[in-house]
Amino acid sequence: MASVTIYDVANHAGVSIKTVSRVMNAEPNVRPATREKVAAAAEALGYSPNLSARSLAGSKSFVLTAFVDAALTLDHWSSERGTDYLTRIQLGATLPCREAGYHLFLELIDHDTPRMRQEVSSLLAALKPDGVILTPPSSDNEIVLDLLKKSGTPFVRLAPERSLPGGLRMRLDDRGAAARMTKALIDLGHRRIAFIAGEPRYGASRARREGFLTAMTDQGLTVEPTWMQDGDFTFQSGFDAARRLIGLRERPTAIFASNDDMALGCLAAASEAGLNIPTDLSVAGFDDSTGSRFSRPTLSTVRQPLVEMAGAAARALVNGQVPADCDTDAAPDQFPPFHLVMRQSTAPPPKA
Amino acid sequence: MASVTIYDVANHAGVSIKTVSRVMNAEPNVRPATREKVAAAAEALGYSPNLSARSLAGSKSFVLTAFVDAALTLDHWSSERGTDYLTRIQLGATLPCREAGYHLFLELIDHDTPRMRQEVSSLLAALKPDGVILTPPSSDNEIVLDLLKKSGTPFVRLAPERSLPGGLRMRLDDRGAAARMTKALIDLGHRRIAFIAGEPRYGASRARREGFLTAMTDQGLTVEPTWMQDGDFTFQSGFDAARRLIGLRERPTAIFASNDDMALGCLAAASEAGLNIPTDLSVAGFDDSTGSRFSRPTLSTVRQPLVEMAGAAARALVNGQVPADCDTDAAPDQFPPFHLVMRQSTAPPPKA
DNA sequence: CTGAAAGCGCTTACAG
DNA sequence: CTGAAAGCGCTTACAG
Numbered sequence: 001m002a003s004v005t006i007y008d009v010a011n012h013a014g015v016s017i018k019t020v021s022r023v024m025n026a027e028p029n030v031r032p033a034t035r036e037k038v039a040a041a042a043e044a045l046g047y048s049p050n051l052s053a054r055s056l057a058g059s060k061s062f063v064l065t066a067f068v069d070a071a072l073t074l075d076h077w078s079s080e081r082g083t084d085y086l087t088r089i090q091l092g093a094t095l096p097c098r099e100a101g102y103h104l105f106l107e108l109i110d111h112d113t114p115r116m117r118q119e120v121s122s123l124l125a126a127l128k129p130d131g132v133i134l135t136p137p138s139s140d141n142e143i144v145l146d147l148l149k150k151s152g153t154p155f156v157r158l159a160p161e162r163s164l165p166g167g168l169r170m171r172l173d174d175r176g177a178a179a180r181m182t183k184a185l186i187d188l189g190h191r192r193i194a195f196i197a198g199e200p201r202y203g204a205s206r207a208r209r210e211g212f213l214t215a216m217t218d219q220g221l222t223v224e225p226t227w228m229q230d231g232d233f234t235f236q237s238g239f240d241a242a243r244r245l246i247g248l249r250e251r252p253t254a255i256f257a258s259n260d261d262m263a264l265g266c267l268a269a270a271s272e273a274g275l276n277i278p279t280d281l282s283v284a285g286f287d288d289s290t291g292s293r294f295s296r297p298t299l300s301t302v303r304q305p306l307v308e309m310a311g312a313a314a315r316a317l318v319n320g321q322v323p324a325d326c327d328t329d330a331a332p333d334q335f336p337p338f339h340l341v342m343r344q345s346t347a348p349p350p351k352a
Numbered sequence: 353m354a355s356v357t358i359y360d361v362a363n364h365a366g367v368s369i370k371t372v373s374r375v376m377n378a379e380p381n382v383r384p385a386t387r388e389k390v391a392a393a394a395e396a397l398g399y400s401p402n403l404s405a406r407s408l409a410g411s412k413s414f415v416l417t418a419f420v421d422a423a424l425t426l427d428h429w430s431s432e433r434g435t436d437y438l439t440r441i442q443l444g445a446t447l448p449c450r451e452a453g454y455h456l457f458l459e460l461i462d463h464d465t466p467r468m469r470q471e472v473s474s475l476l477a478a479l480k481p482d483g484v485i486l487t488p489p490s491s492d493n494e495i496v497l498d499l500l501k502k503s504g505t506p507f508v509r510l511a512p513e514r515s516l517p518g519g520l521r522m523r524l525d526d527r528g529a530a531a532r533m534t535k536a537l538i539d540l541g542h543r544r545i546a547f548i549a550g551e552p553r554y555g556a557s558r559a560r561r562e563g564f565l566t567a568m569t570d571q572g573l574t575v576e577p578t579w580m581q582d583g584d585f586t587f588q589s590g591f592d593a594a595r596r597l598i599g600l601r602e603r604p605t606a607i608f609a610s611n612d613d614m615a616l617g618c619l620a621a622a623s624e625a626g627l628n629i630p631t632d633l634s635v636a637g638f639d640d641s642t643g644s645r646f647s648r649p650t651l652s653t654v655r656q657p658l659v660e661m662a663g664a665a666a667r668a669l670v671n672g673q674v675p676a677d678c679d680t681d682a683a684p685d686q687f688p689p690f691h692l693v694m695r696q697s698t699a700p701p702p703k704a
Numbered sequence: 705c706t707g708a709a710a711g712c713g714c715t716t717a718c719a720g
Numbered sequence: 721c722t723g724a725a726a727g728c729g730c731t732t733a734c735a736g
Binding site for chain 4: 706708712720
């Protein structure tokens with residue numbers, strides 16, 4: 001079946017193709033009667049503008065690309081473990097795209113391979129996306145960020161971990177989420193709560209630390225200096241910090257590690273010390289990483305609202321709200337809502 | 353950054369754009385020296401052909417589209433249950449696409465809504481995909497099939513259930529898989545094995561039935577006529593059939609239901625009769641549906657190898673092996689390998 | 705083996 | 721408010 005083009009519609013409606021173009025793009029300066037005539041003709045002929053032609057002629061490609069790590073996806077899939085990035089991104093981004101006449105290419109990227117630069121570079125050249133949604137670890141990949149900037153493509157970085165510049169950085173409200181998790185531990189009955197901070201270079205670390213301290217203070221609880229431990233977001237640093245905390249004379253009844261990897265380190269340290277989680281000690285993490293769902297016990301944590309974030313990212317991109325040289329954190333009121341996920345690693349404190 | 357075009361490469365190499373085009377598309381009739389010169393220029397400039405331009409000028413769009421059900425995806429995601437279609441399709445189809453310079457649009461389709469026809473139709477008009485991969489329930493949706501045929505788009509139907517015509521139909525080897533599951537039950541020690549057949553209109557039903565009978569015969573086992581029950585692939589029909597089987601004087605020790613829904617019906621009937629699965633009775637299904645993974649007990653079943661099927665589908669499509677008017681079952685040697693997934697619902701028969 | 709011309713189906717920039 | 725011309729970056733069909 002020969003496809004119907006803008007010329008067919010123009011003929012059918014008795015106008016020029018430019019007028020058809022105006023109507024299809026909802027541009028101003030068309031008389032209502034003309035507009036309706038054209039719309040009717042398009043409807044009757046079943047006309048939809050060819051994406052390639054629009055893309056080639058115009059300044060927009062009507063294409064968004066999301067970068068997702070190939071290895072991570074493969075791992076998620078083959079281990080048959082719950083939630084995965086791909087579906088969440090797709091679900092979140094699809095609706096805003098559809099509403100704006102956009103289409104989404106979800107590209108699996110082989111991070112940390114020699115050919116990645118070449119792959120990403122030709123992806124951008126071939127697709128010319130109007131915007132790119134980066135998910136971890138793309139969000140923090142210097143080569144990706146570099147290529148994106150050079151190509152002048154607007155991009156949104158979801159849940160970036162490192163304080164690299166560039167793009168619209170979108171993450172949950174770390175401060176508020178940490179405060180809420182702290183409050184949840186307090187509500188369980190805990191009073192002696194320790195905190196393991198992350199790599200201090202990252203804004204997220206500071207924000208989570210602040211959230212913890214604020215919540216404690218707000219509830220009228222004191223924080224012993226020895227309960228504030230430094231970590232660097234690694235399992236090992238969580239393990240070491242937990243060891244120190246467990247050895248304390250005035251041992252805390254709960255540890256809030258400011259990411260899941262460190263919280264998993266706490267579980268290991270507790271196990272080594274013969275402590276039962278959660279009856280002897282509660283442990284909470286942050287991120288809702290895959291590991292948190294399959295540790296023993298499973299970890300109470302804070303979930304990054306990836307679906308909502310992908311939606312907000314797509315919306316910002318299709319609305320042209322992200323300039324090519326953007327280098328800002330998303331405004332606080334754009335912070336998507338987070339969720340506390342309380343699993344097996346937290347419980348009321350042991351009776352004194 | 354102004355992007356580099358075919359003209360830049362032509363200038364750099366001192367040839368015409370047509371020659372550059374030949375080299376980029378690996379066409380014949382270019383002197384090796386010229387070819388190298390052009391390749392070097394493209395490399396040096398970081399040139400990648402613009403997909404829109406190729407698509408608009410040429411007969412191919414270099415785009416494949418996969419249709420996935422929106423509601424199903426949403427359900428999979430929000431229930432936080434393992435495997436999902438989306439990831440499997442993406443993983444399977446990505447590699448063949450990449451190798452052929454193709455890109456994949458994964459489109460979420462709202463099946464069974466009034467606007468579906470319009471949506472799919474404009475999708476095809478806008479994207480002009482060179483091929484479409486259909487997953488259930490798109491594989492059996494008459495409107496989708498109709499639109500695809502009218503548009504002249506080659507398509508592959510993954511795991512189609514109904515005997516509607518059209519496309520390249522790709523499914524696992526039902527006969528072989530049923531035989532293998534039967535063999536697995538026999539290997540567990542079962543001799544009295546019942547079978548619940550599906551809707552006889554479907555080829556798959558007949559094939560599974562044959563596979564069962566063949567395996568029983570090959571192992572020298574007899575099949576009582578009362579052990580062969582008719583079902584129609586619904587939960588209810590499985591429930592009813594299982595009731596009849598359980599009431600038999602010579603009750604079978606295992607029931608092989610030829611799809612998961614019917615097998616789940618068997619579980620319900622067994623529960624009603626106070627039988628313990630698997631100690632009193634083994635039950636096996638077919639499909640590896642989501643339900644099979646979360647029933648109590650979890651169901652032993654046959655997995656549709658969706659990743660491999662998506663891969664084979666993408667390969668056939670990008671290689672142009674699927675004519676627009678294709679209406680055939682994939683050749684038996686193209687049947688992707690299946691896997692038996694033995695879970696909690698099967699065990700050795702009770703000691704007599 | 706190589707290239708000049710035409711055209712894919714739109715949007716842009718401009719004119720009226 | 722509407723339209724005629726030019727051009728986006730390629731491939732096709734043809735010529736040499």
